Amino acid sequence: MSTLSDPVNLSTPRGSDAGLTPKQLADKYGLTVSGRRPTLGRYIKELWARRHFIVAFATARLVAQYSTAKLGQVWQVVTPLLNCVVYYVVFGLILPNKVDNYVVFLCVGVFIFQFIQSAVQAGTRSISDNLGLIRALHFPRASLPIAFTIIQLQQLMISMVVLVGIVLANGLMPGMSWLLVIPTVLLLCLFNTGVALIMARIGAKTSDMAQLMPFILRTWMYLSGVFYSIENNIEKWPTWIQIATDVNPASVYMDLVRFAFDPSAFNRGALPPHVWMVATAWAVGAFLFGFVFFWKSEEKYGRG
Template sequence: FTLIQRSISAGASSIRTNIGLVRALHFPRAILPISAVLEQLIAFGASLFIMIPVLLLTGEPITWSWLLFFPAVLIVVTFCMGASLLFARLAANTKDVSQILPFGLRAWMYASGVFYSVDRFTAGFPEWVTTVLNLNPGAIFLQITRDALLESYSAPAIVWVWAAGWAVGSFVIGFLVFWSDEAAYGQS
């Protein structure tokens, strides 16, 4: 989830952070939030050097399902690019978005089941609460990465479909929203 949080935060502030470049040169502005996400992906790659030995030390065997980790990361990164484009557009026009965003992302993390099982947590709640929390993209992305790396955890195939849907939807909407105001970035 750290990859998601850092990618969206970095992408959201990318236009304001590089405003001098935006004003000086004409280039596709979408490069800035997308490159911010790729920068966070590289940093995430470095953390894998710690995560993999920890998985092995906790008794997790290396299985063929580990190969699913790469499509899972691709799905998450695609989602992050879309969300970064959307929030970069909002933050370019409203300075406070970048200040409020970390609090929203933290609340989203807690609602995504990073520290608990959503199904176990919502045991006494109405069914719709469980459904809403399970359809939360953060929870879905955690499920597919756990499915890939943890032998004791398996996610149904529909979860992968939902994950891909969230990723593609986020990217398309984020790109269209960002692109609709591309000429105005750096004007104010």
């Protein structure tokens, strides 16, 4: 009989288990590798089961984000408004643009690109900044970049109220086209979630990416027509550049919101038919690719 002081070889199977390989033993007793990536279908189910956690986590982080500032949540609106003021002074007064209702044009561009920029930056840091939570609890890691995208969406909803006030103050009255803002924001949110998932995996492996992203996003902003009309400046440029600007997702989503608020600002009061197709393709494509791309490394997040 073995006593507590007797050495016991736990690695050697005994009795009926003798001769079985470790894999056969694991299969026999229903053991699985700790932290192993689940199948894609099961992963989606686990993620859906934690939807309430994702929303609660996003809301809590949003409230805590400005808890130390005296103005608190007001900064969600003040920050993009201050950017609008700076851009208006530079591009509206010093370097005037030939754009009707330029204030509306500018504010829509700033608010929409701010949503894209914040979602991408938050997604890039979502894994590396939450390693303690990842290592302490078991949950689908995609919850984090999705939650941070929801935070940015909540901020956008608050900003949209201010944006509507700016539109009304510039003499643009509500019309049926305003309803187009809803599907546009939904598509944009889907696109942002996909990009956030992509950047979350890259950011988890490359810590320097968080430092590089501001420069990439600033370049993207300058090329997306946030504060100037792209169409008025690329007429003589090579065809391939014009095509690239037409399918630039940031430009596409900004144009859709601008058209919703002010259809008369576009040629013949209508957008080219390909715009909605491009917007949908970017949203669905980015989300599907981003989700699978992130899931592929599920078992590696937080491990070294």
